[in-house]
Amino acid sequence: MSNLLIQNLVKQLQDVQDGDLWLDENFIKKIDTLTPEQALTRPIPDIHSVAEIVSHLLEWRRDCIRKLQGQKSTLTIESNENWRSNNELKQIGWKKLKDDFYASQYHLIRLIEIRDDAFLAQECGTYTFQALLEGMIHHDLYHLGQIGISIKLLKVNGLLK
Template sequence: MKKRTNKLIRSLSEIFEGEPWYGQSVMRKLENVPHKIGYKTCIPESHTVAEIVGHLIAWKTFAIEKLESNEVYDIDIDSERDWPKVEVNSAEEWEALKAKLVAAQSSIYELLNEQTDDSYLDEKVKGKDYDFEYLIRGIIQHDIYHIGQIGLIESQLKRKELDSGVFKA
C-alpha cells in the first residue's frame, strides 16, 4: 500500500503544476514571468528568477540522487551547486530552463511511483539524519517558499517595467 506516497505525490503536483489553495503553483507563476525579466533583479544582491529556477532544479536533483540511493551526492548551502549560475537571454533559453525544471519534477514522480509500498518513507536518507518523507515534504516546502520569492520579484519588476511593454496590461 502506498497511501502516504500517493498523498505526497498529490501534494508535490498541486504545488508544482496544480491549483494550491493560496494561489498559483510554481509552473503557473513561471508562465506569467516574461523571459525578459528572467535575468533581472530588484536589487543588485538578489537572485534573478532564472537563478531561483536553477536553485529549484538543484534541490530536485538532490532529491532524485537521494531517492536513487546516492550516498555521496550533496549540496553545500550557498555553493555553486546550491545556486548555479543561470543566464536567460532569450525566450528559447527561458523555455529550456523551465523544461529542465519540469523534467526534474517528473523524475521525482517516476521514482516515487516505482516504490512498491510506503516503508522507504521511514528509512534514513543515505548520508543524512532524516528520512525520505522529511525530504519529500522539504521539496514541497522549498517550492512554496520560492514561489513567494518569484512573486515578489515579479511584482517589483512589474512596477519598474510598466511602461516598457514587457508586461502586458
C-alpha cells in the first residue's frame, strides 16, 4: 500500500499554509498580521478584500472536505457563499474566518493522509480525487497571489504600512 503521492499532496497543502516555500510566501505570512479593518477593506472597488478571498477559499475547501467524506457537493460558482460580501464577513469576524480557514486545511490533510495512492484514482464526480486535490492546491496558490496584490494595493492607498 503506497502513499507517496498522498504524502506529496499533504506536504504541498502544509507548505502553502505555513511552510517554507521557494516563493517565500504562505498564507500565515500573508494574512496573520492583518487587522480586521485591513482584511475587510477592498483596496479598490473591483478588487476583492483579503477577507473575501479567504472566505472564498474556505468555502471551496469545505466543498472538497464534503466530497472526501462521500457527501454531495452543493457549491457552485453561482452560490452566494462562493463570494460573501464584506458586510457578511464582518458579522462572522476576521479572527473566526482566519481560524476556520486554518482549521479547514488541517481537516483536509487529516482526511487524506490516512489514504493510499489508489484512492487518488477514484472518481469524484467528473474527475478523480487526485485532480480535485491538485486543483485545490492550484486554487490556493492562485489566490495567495491575489491576496498579495490586494495587500500591495492597500499599501499604495495608505491603508497598510
